[in-house]
Amino acid sequence: GQxxxxxxxxxxxxxxIVQINCTYQTxxxxxxxxxxQHAGEAPTFLSYNVLDGLEExxxxxxxxxxxxxxxxxxxKELQMKDSASYLCAVxxxxxQLIWGAGTKLIIKP
Amino acid sequence: DGGITQSxxxxxxxxxxxxxxxxxxxxxxxxxxxxxxxxxQGLRLxxxxxxxxxxxxxxxxxxxxxxxxxxxxxxxxxxxxQKNPTAFYLCASSIPxxxxxxxxxxxxxxxxxxx
Numbered sequence: 001g002q003x004x005x006x007x008x009x010x011x012x013x014x015x016x017i018v019q020i021n022c023t024y025q026t027x028x029x030x031x032x033x034x035x036x037q038h039a040g041e042a043p044t045f046l047s048y049n050v051l052d053g054l055e056e057x058x059x060x061x062x063x064x065x066x067x068x069x070x071x072x073x074x075x076k077e078l079q080m081k082d083s084a085s086y087l088c089a090v091x092x093x094x095x096q097l098i099w100g101a102g103t104k105l106i107i108k109p
Numbered sequence: 110d111g112g113i114t115q116s117x118x119x120x121x122x123x124x125x126x127x128x129x130x131x132x133x134x135x136x137x138x139x140x141x142x143x144x145x146x147x148x149x150q151g152l153r154l155x156x157x158x159x160x161x162x163x164x165x166x167x168x169x170x171x172x173x174x175x176x177x178x179x180x181x182x183x184x185x186x187x188x189x190x191q192k193n194p195t196a197f198y199l200c201a202s203s204i205p206x207x208x209x210x211x212x213x214x215x216x217x218x219x220x221x222x223x224x
Binding site: 004008030033044045087091099100102 | 149150151152153154197199211212213214215216217218220
């Protein structure tokens, strides 16, 4: 079966750095997405990785290792507004998006 | 402004009633999707459509129906056959598969509560 694993919840301090991991086992791979979702709102696109390596976009970076079936989202200089759930999703060989359950990130002052 | 709209944001229905959720997009995207989100779970695909007048079942299509008569619109009907319809419903759209990154963009969602 297809599976995406991410931690259920993480806590970090304002101004710090946090890394949210995602491991996947899917039938084929056509890219990995990270989305941010605030409570009660729709997911918003953060990043897309299809090749191995690190993609940096401001305070957020996303890393992919296809051989390990592994990705992480790195958030720097954490702000209170970063409190949200972070969803990892993989595009499989049929171009279907397989979603993880999401990681709830709690930021403390 | 380009975007996806869903209405209403909150919807209450009595058990046994059918209800239709609206989804409209003006992004000129060919592909549209309906997801269901329950607490502590990932998004689950209900139906998707790659082109007008065509749609495919997702992982949890039972108890739901859709239509795609226009490119801009992809309404979802939650029928009385759906055993546990209370959930947060999300509509998304993207460019067609293989046409790029397939990034999906989401509407604001409709929270359906069946009483």
